[in-house]
Amino acid sequence: MTEPASAPLAVLIVGAGFSGLAMAIRCRQAGIGPFQVIEKGDGLGGTWHDNTYPGAACDIPSHLYSLSFAPKADWSRMYAPQPEILAYLRETAERNGLLPLIRLGTTFMGAAWDEARALWRVETDRGPILTRAIVSGMGGLHHPAYPDIPGRGAFKGPAFHTAAWDHSVDLAGKRVGIIGTGASAIQVVPELAKVAAHLTLFQRTPPWIMPKHDHAIPEITRSRYRRLPLVRRLERARLFWLHEVRAFLGFTKVSKLTGQAEALARRHLAKAVRDKDLRAKLTPDYRLGCKRVLISDEYYPTLQRPNVTLETDGIARITEAGLTTEAGRIHDLDVIVYATGFDVTGTFTRMNLVGRDGLRLKDAWSDGMGAYQGISVAGFPNYFMLLGPNSGLGHNSVVSMIEIQVQHVLDCLTALRTGRRAIEVRPEAQTRFLDRIRSRMADSIWQAGGCRSWYLDASGRNTTLWPDSVMAYRRSARRARMTDYRLS
């Protein structure tokens, strides 16, 4: 085995998306180092670098979906489009002096803990790296999932995933088929319908959709936010609480309010779609919140354009010329777009991580993935995850979760600076935490809402989302309790 040429790092941050960059900024501010960020992509930005499909935007307002310690006063819209979010991340990295510390085009292949030296040896496609600690900012939404439909390789035309958009394919005047009706699909469908000769949308399950009310932020407001940071902070707080109450409005549990939220979404549908048959096809048969609740003002009107067909019959096979449905309907297509989401649990469990005493992460997680506060796993000293298991959100900005986790990890890294070699979560603290999560999950909307989603693993357990409010997570995770960790 070749020995890395350079001295060990204090911290290696994996991924230069929202969470990796947030961690890097806070490490720099706290004087923790030397550290480096590795990123498999050829640019920073994570999901906002990968997802360049037409119409890509964030469905959380930008003044909330941004770092509180790296604010931007002049967001152009309530819900900024992808290029603006990506530019924000680039500017934030640059302003915080991170660019020289980020190694792009460097893929994390795995890591093994060296107990004698109390170091991680990280394998990358550009050679090994030694580091005292690893912070994973890899997230779960970066391995595109392709559906297991017979004949998938047979199609002769261009076919690509929303997260790997092929911008060389001109869609103007083409017959385009798109599979999937999740958060990505409902953003791209209105854009595709504007250029395609015909768009066929293959829906397996209709999503719950609420009005979006997106709008440009007028220059006068932007200038006020620039001049008066307190006003901008108040706006952020207002948006936070507006979303936070959704945790109690049925977004995490079936409650009396679930029915009211559903009535609101049904009214949105009824107002937008007059045709009874189409409306029936677009009405979900599971509880709101069970899958991600989507927001759009354009999606329903788009489905009524003359050049758009909603196909709800299951797809039987993909052929050279297009798709055939289970009822035998043939759809001839020029292009197929997969808006079929990501392999989330696979992304985590395939991580080639070998901890103390040769324990492999996939074996530690043979019974389903889980981590103390979604951050630390017993048997894996000095290894921390941002947006790890059970720390995603359905109701509020995930950036709030990242900031809480960054503070927690910072506490652990700071503890390591006091001459300690390793910090590891105590197994009993992890078990206590996971028991709490599991008991809360039992009557959660994802388990009881009558649907299947990427939130659930193969055994039907939700190992991806936090089952409570952000404030509850803040109380639970913001400071690392040293009694729950073992320092050596």
Ligand code: NAP
């Ligand atoms: P997704 O929510 O997992 O949706 C995948 C879609 O593909 C679903 O409609 C699914 O149908 C469909 N599908 C999968 N296999 C199929 C098959 N064999 N036949 C027919 N349909 C099939 O993926 P996504 O839309 O990319 O979103 C993933 C996550 O990314 C979101 O939940 C969100 O967290 C994040 N995201 C966020 C934003 C944002 O604005 N913040 C935007 C995009 C994505 P079923 O529902 O029947 O399974």
